[in-house]
Amino acid sequence: MTHASTSAPMDDSIPFEFAEMARSDRVMHLGPGNRGFYTEIMTDAPGDPDLRDRRLLLVEDDPTVAEVARNYLRNAGFLVDEVTDGFQALESVAELVPDLVILDRKLPGIDGTEVCRRLRSFTAVPVLMLTALSATEDRIDGLESGADDYLTKPFSPRELVLRVQSILKRTVDESTPEAPFRLGPFHLDVSGRRVSRNGIPLEVSAREFDLLAFFLKHPHQVFDRETLLRSVWGWEIGDPSTITVTVRRLREKIEDDPSHAQFLSTVWGAGYRFDVEEELR
Numbered sequence: 328m329t330h331a332s333t334s335a336p337m338d339d340s341i342p343f344e345f346a347e348m349a350r351s352d353r354v355m356h357l358g359p360g361n362r363g364f365y366t367e368i369m370t371d372a373p374g375d376p377d378l379r380d381r382r383l384l385l386v387e388d389d390p391t392v393a394e395v396a397r398n399y400l401r402n403a404g405f406l407v408d409e410v411t412d413g414f415q416a417l418e419s420v421a422e423l424v425p426d427l428v429i430l431d432r433k434l435p436g437i438d439g440t441e442v443c444r445r446l447r448s449f450t451a452v453p454v455l456m457l458t459a460l461s462a463t464e465d466r467i468d469g470l471e472s473g474a475d476d477y478l479t480k481p482f483s484p485r486e487l488v489l490r491v492q493s494i495l496k497r498t499v500d501e502s503t504p505e506a507p508f509r510l511g512p513f514h515l516d517v518s519g520r521r522v523s524r525n526g527i528p529l530e531v532s533a534r535e536f537d538l539l540a541f542f543l544k545h546p547h548q549v550f551d552r553e554t555l556l557r558s559v560w561g562w563e564i565g566d567p568s569t570i571t572v573t574v575r576r577l578r579e580k581i582e583d584d585p586s587h588a589q590f591l592s593t594v595w596g597a598g599y600r601f602d603v604e605e606e607l608r
Contacts, residue, residue: 366468374404378495382406384425386416386442387457396429399484400491413437417445420452427495429487432469433457440472447473451520453494453533457482459594470572475534476560493561497537510543511590511603513581524581534559537575541599542591551598574599 383400387393389410397407410419413436420428428446432439443454456474458466469477472564478490498520507516512525520536522543530541537559550558552567560569574593578585594600 352550374402375492375496377402378492379404380406381426381495382408382417382423383491384428385409386411386413386418386428386434386439388412388433389431392431395484399488403492405491405542411435413439413442416442419444420450425452426498427453427455427491429455429457429491430474432456440469442471443472443474445474447530447532451530451532451536453498454492455487455494466566467568467572470569471576473532473576475532494533497561498533508543510546511575513539513543513603515540515543529575529580531580534573535580538573539581542599546601546603549594549597549600554598570599 344463353472381404383405385393385397385400385407387396387409388410393409393411393563397409400407406425408419408425410416411434412500413434416428416430419425420446430439430442434442437445439456439458443456446452446454453476454467454474456472456477457480458469459480460476464479466479476490476494505517507514507519509515514523514526516522517540520533522531522536522539529539538555541555543560552570555570556562556567578588578591581590590603591599592602
């Protein structure tokens, strides 16, 4: 594993353009035929002081993609550990307890979706999945495996940093913690990122927690998918199927019968509504 505080040596096998990426604050990103980066001039994404020294685990078997991603993340103030296959990823998450995992979908050994499913059996660590598969079904498969977000190749390293920051901002404690509250059978502790139903803790992913917390704070209101993308994901533009999959996964964890939702219902043609009999207290 490589730690972010060490300077990565340049490999002669890395194309000149990628070596320049790692050295420069202003670089040329190559097109889809060159390891999956956009063709554009970009600068490093600014670091967020509130997220500095957060630990990331980068799971990527392509050394060029890994080096560029690592250096951008390091320049944004993150600590980065690296592994190259799924088995190492599972071991490293248990050992290092990272704040977020960046997980390539296609890996040697076991693929990223299976890694994510296994991670969800013992941790709620946020997972950002990288995939070269752009079909909607493939993105849905990644989300259904438990990923909190995905980024489709080709992508810009700067967008990767911004996505990581967006996820982490929703998982770090606020400077002024919110008081826990109860709504119907649900008890929500936002600062501790814990939620329970009838006193039984719910094992939810980071995005599922964010979505459930949003609905608990806004009961009996209908929200369309675009509004949820903006309010919960922080995206102005995104794939609405992300909401569909996350809602389905959340229902499996909060409903007695997900096919006949008691709490999180679909309002056809309008969006989703969260209903409980008891009011906030």
